[in-house]
Amino acid sequence: xxxxxxxxxxxxxxxxxxxxxxxxxxxxxxxxxxxxxxxxxxxxxxxxxxxxxxxxxxxxxxxxxxxxxxxxxxxxxxxxxxxxxxxxxxxxxxxxxxxxxxxxxxxx
Amino acid sequence: xxxxxxxxxxxxxxxxxxxxxxxxxxxxxxxxxxxxxxxxxxxxxxxxxxxxxxxxxxxxxxxxxxxxxxxxxxxxxxxxxxxxxxxxxxxxxxxxxxxxxxxxxxxxxxxxxx
Numbered sequence: 339x340x341x342x343x344x345x346x347x348x349x350x351x352x353x354x355x356x357x358x359x360x361x362x363x364x365x366x367x368x369x370x371x372x373x374x375x376x377x378x379x380x381x382x383x384x385x386x387x388x389x390x391x392x393x394x395x396x397x398x399x400x401x402x403x404x405x406x407x408x409x410x411x412x413x414x415x416x417x418x419x420x421x422x423x424x425x426x427x428x429x430x431x432x433x434x435x436x437x438x439x440x441x442x443x444x445x446x
Numbered sequence: 447x448x449x450x451x452x453x454x455x456x457x458x459x460x461x462x463x464x465x466x467x468x469x470x471x472x473x474x475x476x477x478x479x480x481x482x483x484x485x486x487x488x489x490x491x492x493x494x495x496x497x498x499x500x501x502x503x504x505x506x507x508x509x510x511x512x513x514x515x516x517x518x519x520x521x522x523x524x525x526x527x528x529x530x531x532x533x534x535x536x537x538x539x540x541x542x543x544x545x546x547x548x549x550x551x552x553x554x555x556x557x558x559x560x
Binding site: 371373379380381382383386424426432433434435436438439 | 490494502504534538547550554
């Protein structure tokens with residue numbers, strides 16, 4: 339049983355398109371993290387959410403605690419956004435579970 | 447640059463051997479997390495330390511152990527290595543212990559077991 343489900347697994351978009359990546363989880367969490375992993379392998383934390391919505395530049399993350407669902411939106415996508423986006427949830431006690439990731443390719 | 451330093455970046459060793467991976471957290475961060483990323487299993491949480499004490503344990507094998515030292519750097523020891531231990535090992539740090547705060551990741555240590 340996977341505690342964290344991400345969709346889609348793969349996504350190809352044209353430059354400028356609005357992109358949404360979804361994450362669902364099965365039990366109550368203390369926080370949800372959106373991570374970005376570039377082809378070189380390094381991981382960057384984009385957002386940490388426990389409620390509501392956060393925005394950073396062209397990236398927006400929302401979370402609905404009742405529905406156990408989070409979305410990551412990228413507005414005006416750009417080829418440099420091409421990466422794997424990973425949803426991670428932390429539970430009470432700091433157990434972490436990760437989604438399988440969404441591989442995004444943005445074509446110029 | 448996240449401020450988290452991991453060494454070595456790459457490591458090639460043989461089955462049955464033992465290796466130590468090192469992580470220096472960002473200045474001021476008390477929590478250190480270790481994660482394993484393999485091709486078939488994705489990212490998995492191994493263990494967390496906060497200010498020198500173990501705080502949470504994930505899917506860490508008994509052959510693996512970790513500790514956090516008084517200067518807050520951490521080491522992950524992997525022993526009796528098997529082919530399946532080949533993976534990227536990430537360390538992350540955060541200011542808080544529980545709940546986990548924003549995570550800052552190191553660049554990872556790529557372990558290849560031959």
